Amino acid sequence: MLVPVILSGGAGTRLWPVSREGQPKPFMALPDGQTLLHKTYCRAAGLLPSDGEIVTVTNRDYYFQSKDHFLAAKLRQRGHFVLEPVGRNTAPAVAMAALAVRARHGDQALLVVMPADHLIRDLEAFGRAVERAAALAETGHLVTFGVVPTAPETGFGYIEMGEQLDEGRGARVRRFVEKPDLETARQFLDSGDFLWNSGMFCFSVATLLGELERHAPEILVSAIACHEASSGDELGQVVQQELSGEHFAAFPDISIDYALMERSERVAVVPAAFDWSDIGSWGALSALVEPDAQNNRAAADAVFVDTCNTYVQSDDRLVATVGVSDLIVIDTADAILVAHAERAQDVRKVVKQLKDSEHEAYRLHRTVSRPWGTYTVLEEGPRFKIKRIVVKPGASLSLQMHHHRSEHWIVVRGMAKVTNGEGVRLVNSNESTYIPAGHKHRLENPGVIDLVMIEVQSGEYLGEDDIVRFEDQYGRAC
Amino acid sequence: MLVPVILSGGAGTRLWPVSREGQPKPFMALPDGQTLLHKTYCRAAGLLPSDGEIVTVTNRDYYFQSKDHFLAAKLRQRGHFVLEPVGRNTAPAVAMAALAVRARHGDQALLVVMPADHLIRDLEAFGRAVERAAALAETGHLVTFGVVPTAPETGFGYIEMGEQLDEGRGARVRRFVEKPDLETARQFLDSGDFLWNSGMFCFSVATLLGELERHAPEILVSAIACHEASSGDELGQVVQQELSGEHFAAFPDISIDYALMERSERVAVVPAAFDWSDIGSWGALSALVEPDAQNNRAAADAVFVDTCNTYVQSDDRLVATVGVSDLIVIDTADAILVAHAERAQDVRKVVKQLKDSEHEAYRLHRTVSRPWGTYTVLEEGPRFKIKRIVVKPGASLSLQMHHHRSEHWIVVRGMAKVTNGEGVRLVNSNESTYIPAGHKHRLENPGVIDLVMIEVQSGEYLGEDDIVRFEDQYGRAC
Structure with a gap:
């Protein structure tokens, strides 16, 4: 039994002004009109029979919006919402999801953990990768999905593959490497032994809990206490589980990579040959729009005069550019961003300034x-x-x-x-x-x-x- | 008797998206909240006794807006509006104003012609220059106002001063020079004999009409016919004269400079040592806002991250910039402009594209x-x-x-x-x-x-x- 676990958190501050605290990245509509969360639900449902179940771990403030997205996707599967009182990184989130799944489906259920803010368009290749991962997970591995790199990216972590597993369908993980510098990234790309760490995982409930007990017992203890103290509610197609604030607060703020993956000896990787984007910045998002002959991209009513390499996005205003290049222009009802294309990572500095000055525009949309x-x-x-x-x-x-x-x-x-x-x-x-x-x-x-x-x-x-x-x-x- | 004649025309396409066909440059509010036309009315009124009269020549489509601006300035002088059915450049406008003034005040009245889209802040110096010009106008000169140049501007026409007049308070005009190249402009600046042609004039009705008869009789003939065929109406503080469409259409499209000033031998110039800007582009407008330490200027709620030499203007939206320099960002209710600071002149290309594609945003505001x-x-x-x-x-x-x-x-x-x-x-x-x-x-x-x-x-x-x-x-x- 396969249960997708969707982690829907993260502020997406590099995608301000569209992504804001009150309506973060998973709720962002892409140029095709669908939100990242909607696409993630459809991707998850594609792995399941119609009586399957999809778990969403998110902040309780986002419950109603998340449920709306789930229902809007018109799936036949059930939706189980695990609601965190505060953000505590991925290790507590995954542990709580595992206990929720164990209570309903036993400890042989396989979890497929997927962040809600990834974009994957080749769903067939994704499905094949999940099948390979599930096979390895059934033999007791903690399986990561490694994306075959196409460029010496310095913004991602890397996974070095070791000994082959399951007739080459996967490999042991030799080591995880944090975001490298450009020279190192080039060497990784050339060697052919490195994959991008996608942040997606597959493991059985039993393997996860067993390995947590071995390598991060404090998380398991907190998780069991929190699970027992939490209340659930079932409303038709949707199950809602509100985690106990008092117990959840006891968790350390730690990622599943750091708490477990980098410590366990049962970690495997499945090379995933699908297109994958974490939509981490406006650069990644603009790449989804077709460029014109001057390499300008418009998700807006736009007029480009002597302009090149520029991305413009607006819901309902005309945007005109004159004599500029390499810009990102994002318009929303109450705020406009104009950034250099190579500085898309620094958009988060705007959010920090707004937050420091208690400007509502970091938090709320109109x-x-x-x-x-x-x-x-x-x-x-x-x-x-x-x-x-x-x-x-x-x-x-x-x-x-x-x-x-x-x-x-x-x-x-x-x-x-x-x-x-x-x-x-x-x-x-x-x-x-x-x-x-x-x-x-x-x-x-x-x-x-x-x-x-x-x-x-x-x-x-x-x-x-x-x-x-x-x-x-x-x-x-x- | 002095009668200011305000020429309120010109689309100001370089100031899109604030200036539009339906609400052109004179109606634009500056960062201090006052419009250029409002300031022009106040400047004109400062030259007059309280029973004086100010003539405005404008398109009839702008009558109600112009009158609103006139009344909003709360002047004690009367307002006389000469309404053109179409735009025909400055020679017909000045001729029609002169005939209107002659009918009410005789041909010894002195006209001070001033475009509605100039900005002058030193009103005392302006008043002194008008006094000197009036003295020369009374002795039968067509007087131009020459602005003492402060830089080798290539965007203005120049006036070369000849023989001194009136004990050095003015000079004969040796020649007019169209917009020069940079090298020539430098020579003009160094020589000390050249002034910028401001587009402001002073002359008596009699001198103007006499010189028109000599050098541009076809304009005088058309003007007299048009004046006789036009109807007037008096409503309290305001006189309205709607020019006959049939007769006005007979005028050639010609400037007063070209039709008269460059041909007459009675042309004098008064050096005008006041600050003067024709607010011709966003560059000129941004100069009115105080810069910060990075030379950024904001007439908006703005957040600048690693930004320099950038001007941002918005009425009610937040504008954030990241990693950019030398930009102009202008936000309005329905359209946004992002232009390179050195390409401010090319903003008119946006308007042309919008007009060609029949996009309403060249014409109307929200x-x-x-x-x-x-x-x-x-x-x-x-x-x-x-x-x-x-x-x-x-x-x-x-x-x-x-x-x-x-x-x-x-x-x-x-x-x-x-x-x-x-x-x-x-x-x-x-x-x-x-x-x-x-x-x-x-x-x-x-x-x-x-x-x-x-x-x-x-x-x-x-x-x-x-x-x-x-x-x-x-x-x-x-």
């Missing part, structure tokens, strides 16, 4: 995700604020009240069920309603398509914190 | 000016469109009807008077009203502050051309 859907501030002015609110089918905002603002709601798509003071009524497309300040109110989408509503707030104070919640189906503070 | 105020499209989606509408005090939209859309109106500031079918009612801040498709309606601002309203349109077709106008106080097609 469109903010909520358990029930999204809201987007379209405009703020003196004494008014305009939002577009999208409520998912069947979802409901909390029963709430504002002291300082009244709200005009105009439904432009779908149907709303509105509680307003004592009354409840249905508001159809092209109808409106008015919520005076001080009135208890609730907005629900009773229909089967998204509800899209324009809200015009009016009042002296329009901060998000003027809200009194009375009831909330997502367990938010009342 | 905020569109109308005689009654402005509208801004905040968002468009399937079957809905959201606009912010600002109506000036006392102004009124046309009585109109839409076949395919209904409209929700929410007043967020000021007071609206709404005609809706047969009814008329006042709608106060934080109140709303609904206009069903097919209903005749009209929006007015009966108050003394701007009316700000959010309009949510709903319907199958939301194009601006779904409008039937029944009555319009601005004379637009019914």
Whole structure:
């Protein structure tokens, strides 16, 4: 039995302004419109029979968004969400996933660990590599996936292959090498014995837990305690397991590579001859767009004048460049990045500056995700604020009240069920309603398509914190 | 009697995306928030007694915007607007202004011709130069203002000074020189005999008309015919003269320099020792902003990482730059420009490409000016469109009807008077009203502050051309 374990974490600060703390890299849409997480779910499902299960380990703040992506992929497999209270690197994440799988499927289940922010397009080659890895995992190996290098990359770790295993389908790992300098990377590439460390793994639950006991017993002990203290919940196609905050906090911040792979003697590698990108920076992302004759790439309405080697991305604005080269221009609703193509790694410095100065743009987009859907501030002015609110089918905002603002709601798509003071009524497309300040109110989408509503707030104070919640189906503070 | 004549034309295509055909350079706000035209009105008014008059020659499409700027400057002088049906360069504009002034003030009045897109900060020095020019103009000279050069500029025309006049307060003009090459410009600068041709002039109506008769009689003949065929209207502080389209079309497209200055023997120059910029490009505009230690200039919320010599301008978005230098980044609501600082002149190529491909962004901003105020499209989606509408005090939209859309109106500031079918009612801040498709309606601002309203349109077709106008106080097609 094969169980994909998707690790969906990591801020992706090099991909700011699209990737932000509140909506990190796995939720980023690629130029084809699909998000990395969506693609990862489809890739995982392709390995499974229809009654299989996919485990996602992510921060609990990302639960609702992750579940939306899972459901949007319309898979037949079940989704099991292991929710971390804080980030603690990959070793705790993998250990908790293994215990969750053991409880449901026993310790002979094989885990395929895959980060949510990788892009692999040759799914057949990926499937073949997983088959080879599974065969080695069944014989007690901790199997890594090594990508056959195509260039002397200095941004990746490398794996040196040793003795062949399973008639050459894999190899023992001689050693792991951290990101090398260019000269060393060239030697690795020439020797033919080195592979890029992809960050994907395959092993049985039994092998993983056994090797953890041998090489990192403190992690296993913490994991078992945390597993026992955690609560689960099953809702149709989805299982949700919220990890105990108190116990999870006891984990060290350590990667599975460092805690286990570099220590164990049972580590093997499967050379994986598929295209692979970790979409680590705007450079990697821009490579997905077809270049024109001047090697410019546009995921936008763009006008290039005397421009070359430039990537431009924008959802809804025109971008014009004049007399420039080797630039990356990324436009979002509230922030624009202009970076030199060779400095794509340093985009994280922008995020650090924003965070240090407590600028909201490191954290939030203009469109903010909520358990029930999204809201987007379209405009703020003196004494008014305009939002577009999208409520998912069947979802409901909390029963709430504002002291300082009244709200005009105009439904432009779908149907709303509105509680307003004592009354409840249905508001159809092209109808409106008015919520005076001080009135208890609730907005629900009773229909089967998204509800899209324009809200015009009016009042002296329009901060998000003027809200009194009375009831909330997502367990938010009342 | 001195009458400033402000020439407000010219597309300013090098200042795209802020300057656009529908809102050209004179209406551009500088980093201090004031527009070039506003500053020009203040500069002109400073030359006049409180019962003076300022003439503006502009395209009739810009009349309402120009008048708004004039009134916003809160001057005590009268404003006289000479409205051209099409652009025909400066010779026809100056001739028409001269005839307008002669009709009201006789032919001894002195005209001070000044383009609306110049920036002069030392108003005292400017005033002294105008005094000297006026003295020479009274003795029958066509006086130009020559700016004392500070660098070997190749983007300006030059004036060579000859024999001194009026005890050295001015000089005869020996010759005009078109934009020279760099070597020539250096020689001009070193010689001390050359001044930049500022495009400002001073002469009496009588001298101008007499010299036109001698050197460009066809212009004078056309001008007199056009003046006689044109209609005027007086509304309080403002006089409006709409030039006859049929007669104006007969003018050649020719500059006053070429038609007259380079031919007349009565041309003098006053050296004008004031700071002067024609704000011809983003380079000139960026120079108005204080640089930081890395010579970066920001008229925006900006984060500079390893960046130097870069200018960033944005009204409401964050702009971050990484590892770049010598860039100009200009952000507007619907279009972004990224240009090399030394290629600022080539921004016009973007406008040409947009015009050739009929892209609206060469012509319109997201905020569109109308005689009654402005509208801004905040968002468009399937079957809905959201606009912010600002109506000036006392102004009124046309009585109109839409076949395919209904409209929700929410007043967020000021007071609206709404005609809706047969009814008329006042709608106060934080109140709303609904206009069903097919209903005749009209929006007015009966108050003394701007009316700000959010309009949510709903319907199958939301194009601006779904409008039937029944009555319009601005004379637009019914």
